[in-house]
Amino acid sequence: MGEPILATRELTRDFNAFRAVDHVSITVNAGSMTGLIGPNGAGKTTLFNAIVGSLKPTSGSVFLDGSDITGLAPEQLFSKGLARTFQIPRPFARMSVLENVMLAPLAQAGERLLGPFLSRGAARRQEREIRERAMEVLDFMTLARLADHPAGKISGGQMKLLELARVLMGDPKVILLDEPAAGVNPTLAGTLIEKIEELNRRGKTFLIIEHDMDFIMRHCNPIIALSEGKVVFEGTAEQAQSNPVLLDAYLGARADG
Amino acid sequence: MTGIISYLVFFTTMASILAIATLGLNLQWGNTGLFNGGVAAFFGAGAYGTLLLGGTSQEDHLGGFELPYVVALAGGMAAAGILAWVVGVLTLRMRRDYLAISTFGMAIVFENVMRNAEWLSGGAKGLRGFERPLRDALGDGFAYNAAFLAVVLVLLFATYRFLQVLVRSPFGRLLRAIREDETAARSLGKSPARVRLTAFVTGSVIMGLAGGLYATFYAFVSPQDVLPTLTFQIWAMLIVGGAGNNRGAVFGAFLIWAAWTASGWLLSRFAPVDAQIYTGSIQYVLIGLVIVGMLLWRPQGLLPERLVISQSGQAPS
Numbered sequence A: 001m002g003e004p005i006l007a008t009r010e011l012t013r014d015f016n017a018f019r020a021v022d023h024v025s026i027t028v029n030a031g032s033m034t035g036l037i038g039p040n041g042a043g044k045t046t047l048f049n050a051i052v053g054s055l056k057p058t059s060g061s062v063f064l065d066g067s068d069i070t071g072l073a074p075e076q077l078f079s080k081g082l083a084r085t086f087q088i089p090r091p092f093a094r095m096s097v098l099e100n101v102m103l104a105p106l107a108q109a110g111e112r113l114l115g116p117f118l119s120r121g122a123a124r125r126q127e128r129e130i131r132e133r134a135m136e137v138l139d140f141m142t143l144a145r146l147a148d149h150p151a152g153k154i155s156g157g158q159m160k161l162l163e164l165a166r167v168l169m170g171d172p173k174v175i176l177l178d179e180p181a182a183g184v185n186p187t188l189a190g191t192l193i194e195k196i197e198e199l200n201r202r203g204k205t206f207l208i209i210e211h212d213m214d215f216i217m218r219h220c221n222p223i224i225a226l227s228e229g230k231v232v233f234e235g236t237a238e239q240a241q242s243n244p245v246l247l248d249a250y251l252g253a254r255a256d257g
Numbered sequence B: 001m002t003g004i005i006s007y008l009v010f011f012t013t014m015a016s017i018l019a020i021a022t023l024g025l026n027l028q029w030g031n032t033g034l035f036n037g038g039v040a041a042f043f044g045a046g047a048y049g050t051l052l053l054g055g056t057s058q059e060d061h062l063g064g065f066e067l068p069y070v071v072a073l074a075g076g077m078a079a080a081g082i083l084a085w086v087v088g089v090l091t092l093r094m095r096r097d098y099l100a101i102s103t104f105g106m107a108i109v110f111e112n113v114m115r116n117a118e119w120l121s122g123g124a125k126g127l128r129g130f131e132r133p134l135r136d137a138l139g140d141g142f143a144y145n146a147a148f149l150a151v152v153l154v155l156l157f158a159t160y161r162f163l164q165v166l167v168r169s170p171f172g173r174l175l176r177a178i179r180e181d182e183t184a185a186r187s188l189g190k191s192p193a194r195v196r197l198t199a200f201v202t203g204s205v206i207m208g209l210a211g212g213l214y215a216t217f218y219a220f221v222s223p224q225d226v227l228p229t230l231t232f233q234i235w236a237m238l239i240v241g242g243a244g245n246n247r248g249a250v251f252g253a254f255l256i257w258a259a260w261t262a263s264g265w266l267l268s269r270f271a272p273v274d275a276q277i278y279t280g281s282i283q284y285v286l287i288g289l290v291i292v293g294m295l296l297w298r299p300q301g302l303l304p305e306r307l308v309i310s311q312s313g314q315a316p317s
Helices: A044-052 A074-080 A097-103 A120-140 A156-168 A186-201 A213-219 A237-241 A244-256 B002-031 B039-054 B069-091 B096-116 B142-168 B170-180 B182-187 B192-218 B228-241 B246-270 B279-297
Strands: A004-015 A018-024 A027-029 A033-037 A059-064 A082-084 A174-178 A205-209 A223-227 A230-235
Touching: A004 A044, A004 A205, A018 A044, A018 A230, A027 A205, A033 A044, A033 A186, A033 A213, A044 A082, A044 A174, A044 A205, A074 A082, A074 B182, A097 A120, A097 A156, A097 B170, A120 A156, A120 B170, A156 A174, A156 A186, A186 A205, A186 A213, A213 A237, A223 A237, A230 A237, A230 A244, B002 B039, B002 B142, B002 B170, B002 B192, B002 B228, B002 B246, B039 B069, B039 B096, B039 B192, B039 B228, B069 B096, B069 B192, B096 B228, B142 B170, B142 B192, B142 B246, B170 B182, B170 B192, B182 B192, B228 B246, B228 B279, B246 B279
Parallel strands: A033 A205, A033 A223, A082 A174, A174 A205
Antiparallel strands: A004 A018, A004 A027, A004 A059, A223 A230
16 A cells, blocks of 8 residues: 555534534545445535535645645645545536546646637647547546537436546546445446446545445445544454444444434 | 618618627627626627717717727727626626626616716717718718628627637637536636636627627617617527527527517507507517527527537637
8 A cells, every 4th residue: 555645634624513524534545445434424525525625624634645735625626636526426417428528637728718719729739639538538438439428418327437537637646436336327336336446456546435335345445434523443344344333333323314 | 672772781780780799698698607687788888988989079078089990999898898807706706696686787787877977978868979980981871881781790700700719619618617517617627717707708898899889880879778678689689599509699689680670660560559659668578578488498599509529529710
């Protein structure tokens, strides 16, 4: 396992009197596929949102590759190499699948108002390169034949593949996935996890939030468990399976919820 | 015969000017999803700006700088752009419905200022005494109107080409992404605020161009030219033609302007005399019915937005 690449230190987030995330310190090592589990209401999504900049932490810090990224906006984080997908997919519905993917690269010459006119040659060259890379990524994600379809008309599982394809265009260091398997049919879920594991072998770091304990047990290592806003377990899948505290906290709370 | 031709020239000139304004709204609403309820104000800023800068000097109000026509027209566009920048900075963070309300209110303010600030705009009497460019060479007759139409058509075509290249470029892709889902666009490293403002100002400058041409054509502008009716007309043109499709915007402008003038003519010709004083109001109701009907039965418009796909995605040359 590599060096720490993403870490939170004493991260806390309150909603009025309610402390959703309570002094959470976790570390994600480069090249790992770290799983974050916890019952409903454990604070997974709040922690996720505080890391990706959708929510400002009440206190504590977040570090990416050694630099402090606490409180940065989502658009700043993507350019620093931290990407995320959404639990409920957010495709650009009335745009083609290919356009969805071609949007993502940063610093496109043609993205400025007069870019297409003033630096026409450069913008075109870049556009051609982006198009080629986008088709490669779509091909990898098994979406190439849907390139010209409106992104709003593909299946939910395909939308999840598309979201992963989009963030790959930015060549991020760390990808945070919010319940990647939720609501996806088994075949596409299989494809999705196969692609995630392939990317992980190629060196991408993943932090995966999942409600589904089996999914995390099978695919993630290490595993971090949250309950009532606190880290209650950190370790391997084997340790998790035999950890009574974790099983009690997780299954107990789930039965209540 | 000459009468018909000169009417057609008049009709095409007006329709083309309104088509330019509709193209500006299409950039804002069709491509970026910005609900501009104050089209009339940006059109008006262009119209007043052009006449103030290019007109002959007047005793009772500001203006009459007698600048060369091209400078005056560019100044009118700049006035619309500056107004849009100020309004945009203040309102573009709002949700779609609130943006519509606040821009609509801003246009009412604009109209009232023009109606009352006599030192600036000549008040309710409007701005007169504008010397149309090249009048000495072309006279006031048919030749002038035909030449003016040619200029308007060239500008309409230039605006259309500019926007076609723009919406198929990465900039256009960015606008559509922000229209579709701002949160997702931000998660991919895009900054919506700056892009929304750019699109809003650019669209308003195009409306300002339309306003400048309109004022030149009549050599006159008054508060009656910047009433909310104009905003609704332009919206009807875009919705009927097809939001998100530049060809649709131009087509819609011609269609609605034809329907507008035809309904005015029919009402004045065949409606009972008692009803004729209500012609304007009846037209107002008709334009509302067209908008609502279209939104109910064919919200995508007659020429719907077309997907940018891989084969034709390259910026057209």
